[in-house]
Amino acid sequence: MSDIKLVSRREFVKAAGSAAAATSLLGAASGAAQPSKRRYAIVGTGDRAQGMWGRPLVQRYSDVLEFVGLCDINPKRAAIARDLIGVTCPTFSNFDELCEKARPDLLMVTTVDAFHHEYIVKGLDRGLDVMTEKPMVIDEKQCQAVLDAEKRNNRKIVVTFNYRYAPKHRTVKEVIQAGEIGRVLSVDFSWYLDVYHGADYFRRWHRLQNRSGSLWVHKASHHFDLMNWWLAADPVEVSANGSLRVYGKNGPFRHTNCRPCPHKKDCRFYYDMTTNATRMKLYAGAEDVDGYYRDGCVFREDIDIFDTMSATVKYSNDAIMSYSVNAHMPFEGYRVAFNGELGRLEVRDHERQPWDVADADETEIYVTKSFGKRVRVPVQVAEGGHGGGDDRLRDLIFRKVDAPPHMRLPDSRAGAMSCLTGIAARKSIDEKRPIRIADLVKI
Numbered sequence: 030m031s032d033i034k035l036v037s038r039r040e041f042v043k044a045a046g047s048a049a050a051a052t053s054l055l056g057a058a059s060g061a062a063q064p065s066k067r068r069y070a071i072v073g074t075g076d077r078a079q080g081m082w083g084r085p086l087v088q089r090y091s092d093v094l095e096f097v098g099l100c101d102i103n104p105k106r107a108a109i110a111r112d113l114i115g116v117t118c119p120t121f122s123n124f125d126e127l128c129e130k131a132r133p134d135l136l137m138v139t140t141v142d143a144f145h146h147e148y149i150v151k152g153l154d155r156g157l158d159v160m161t162e163k164p165m166v167i168d169e170k171q172c173q174a175v176l177d178a179e180k181r182n183n184r185k186i187v188v189t190f191n192y193r194y195a196p197k198h199r200t201v202k203e204v205i206q207a208g209e210i211g212r213v214l215s216v217d218f219s220w221y222l223d224v225y226h227g228a229d230y231f232r233r234w235h236r237l238q239n240r241s242g243s244l245w246v247h248k249a250s251h252h253f254d255l256m257n258w259w260l261a262a263d264p265v266e267v268s269a270n271g272s273l274r275v276y277g278k279n280g281p282f283r284h285t286n287c288r289p290c291p292h293k294k295d296c297r298f299y300y301d302m303t304t305n306a307t308r309m310k311l312y313a314g315a316e317d318v319d320g321y322y323r324d325g326c327v328f329r330e331d332i333d334i335f336d337t338m339s340a341t342v343k344y345s346n347d348a349i350m351s352y353s354v355n356a357h358m359p360f361e362g363y364r365v366a367f368n369g370e371l372g373r374l375e376v377r378d379h380e381r382q383p384w385d386v387a388d389a390d391e392t393e394i395y396v397t398k399s400f401g402k403r404v405r406v407p408v409q410v411a412e413g414g415h416g417g418g419d420d421r422l423r424d425l426i427f428r429k430v431d432a433p434p435h436m437r438l439p440d441s442r443a444g445a446m447s448c449l450t451g452i453a454a455r456k457s458i459d460e461k462r463p464i465r466i467a468d469l470v471k472i
């Protein structure tokens with residue numbers, strides 16, 4: 030077929046030289062004999078909690094988990110989430126009370142990003158096994174606090190980087206790791222957030238740097254984690270630019286949120302949340318408590334994050350990446366290309382676009398060998414959230430499935446390195462200079 034012999038998955042695992050490793054969290058707690066079911070609690074009961082770490086766990090992992098408590102600063106939302114998840118455990122608005130009364134031994138942190146560190150540290154100090162959604166933290170101080178809490182308690186957290194578990198992303202990892210393009214010298218990486226998904230970040234708390242760390246941290250930490258993992262390297266130095274060009278103060282008019290907005294007929298970003306029954310329950314049903322509008326106006330003047338961003342990142346293996354993310358694109362997806370000593374690996378991922386793309390072409394991966402030919406690399410078409418990553422990640426956590434070393438659960442180091450790339454980018458814009466990762470925290 031070609032002059033390329035991509036290493037098969039079985040050959041690759043064998044070549045990696047280590048037996049497949051069991052990675053389930055169910056066997057991970059500090060050596061003690063495990064109870065038959067983990068006592069599971071969630072803090073932060075919004076959409077991700079109920080849709081990823083709530084209902085699917087009740088449906089598929091009830092034999093190994095017992096929901097013992099749900100906690101959110103908005104007690105109404107916690108109660109609504111309990112109904113949506115389909116459990117009867119108590120709800121709490123105070124984390125210490127959750128721990129004392131419900132006595133969980135496994136905690137999932139799915140709050141607004143700025144508060145992850147608080148619950149990770151408290152959970153570790155109470156001896157719990159802790160999992161957190163990305164981003165692990167939003168600034169370097171929070172990062173140091175999490176790393177110190179792990180050391181102090183001699184425990185490791187899991188950071189749930191679901192993107193790694195999408196078959197397309199695993200394929201990229203395995204092509205690079207198999208040496209198909211040789212040493213990676215540079216990377217071109219462009220991520221496109223469209224006027225639906227991209228705009229959605231500007232409706233909510235993500236619009237504020239002190240809640241999300243900006244999209245450099247909230248969103249790009251996914252991409253930076255993929256890159257650190259794909260390259261098997263750490264970021265060393267980051268230079269960045271960013272601006273707010275479409276949303277926030279750039280809008281022609283504004284209101285608090287879409288439902289009562291007098292401009293809805295003229296606004297191209299108008300979002301009719303009343304068509305989504307779950308969101309009406311979970312958000313509109315609890316907004317009188319905290320004023321959290323899920324359909325907030327994308328033109329609010331308090332928006333202080335960027336919608337147009339680019340960075341150059343230097344890595345510990347001497348690779349250099351040109352990265353950009355734009356949050357106002359007509360289509361959703363990404364392009365990434367790895368320029369190697371022996372060839373180039375190119376990926377074009379189509380997530381949503383105003384033209385037809387066949388299922389089999391949603392992710393196109395090509396290897397072009399220098400002095401050779403271009404070959405398309407087959408990718409398994411995956412069903413389910415985040416390119417099939419959500420299901421695979423849950424199975425890895427809650428079932429004793431085997432995985433090769435490169436598919437083990439991501440830890441705090443991965444959490445830190447991905448966030449620190451974004452934190453350094455943000456700082457580079459503020460301080461108009463390149464930022465070295467080593468100057469941010471002691472790992």
Ligand SMILES: NC(=O)c1ccc[n+]([C@@H]2O[C@H](COP(=O)([O-])OP(=O)(O)OC[C@H]3O[C@@H](n4cnc5c(N)ncnc54)[C@H](O)[C@@H]3O)[C@@H](O)[C@H]2O)c1
Nearest residue numbers: 073074075076077078101102103139140141142144162163
């Ligand atoms: N891995 C992924 O692909 C993915 C996808 C979506 C969201 N996420 C992550 O999941 C987390 C939650 O996102 P979401 O979309 O569900 O947001 P959301 O706004 O729907 O839910 C966040 C919840 O946290 C609660 N909260 C806020 N401050 C709190 C505090 N101090 N203590 C306790 N609860 C608090 C809010 O009341 C809200 O119910 C975020 O960190 C986000 O980055 C990850």
